[in-house]
Amino acid sequence: MDIVCAGVGAIFGAIVRYAITNYGKKNWNNEFPFATLLINLSGAFLLGLVFALKLPVFVYAFLGTGVLGGYTTFSTLNVELLSKLKDKSYQIFWIYLIASYLGGIILVFLGFALGKFC
Numbered sequence: 573m574d575i576v577c578a579g580v581g582a583i584f585g586a587i588v589r590y591a592i593t594n595y596g597k598k599n600w601n602n603e604f605p606f607a608t609l610l611i612n613l614s615g616a617f618l619l620g621l622v623f624a625l626k627l628p629v630f631v632y633a634f635l636g637t638g639v640l641g642g643y644t645t646f647s648t649l650n651v652e653l654l655s656k657l658k659d660k661s662y663q664i665f666w667i668y669l670i671a672s673y674l675g676g677i678i679l680v681f682l683g684f685a686l687g688k689f690c
Contacts, residue, residue: 581638615644620680624687
């Protein structure tokens with residue numbers, strides 16, 4: 573049951589990520605990967621929140637592992653970082669790296685704190 577919940581959730585998360593990524597490509601500055609940053613930072617916050625709520629295993633499998641696992645994208649982040657190095661866009665590389673990793677850590681803790689408060 574849990575694996576089905578995770579799989580179904582991943583479908584929804586991937587669809588939302590796809591929509592945000594395509595919207596970003598059409599409407600935002602393409603030099604900086606705002607869409608991936610938005611996806612990963614919001615996903616970190618939401619995962620912290622979901623983790624703190626102590627949900628039943630099947631609900632966590634759906635939301636945490638499934639939806640947010642399908643929504644966030646560690647691999648795209650790292651490919652985009654590598655691309656910035658390849659293009660010698662060092663300033664964007666460092667801003668993106670720091671914003672992604674430090675922002676993700678801060679936001680997962682903030683989401684967790686909010687979840688504990690609720």
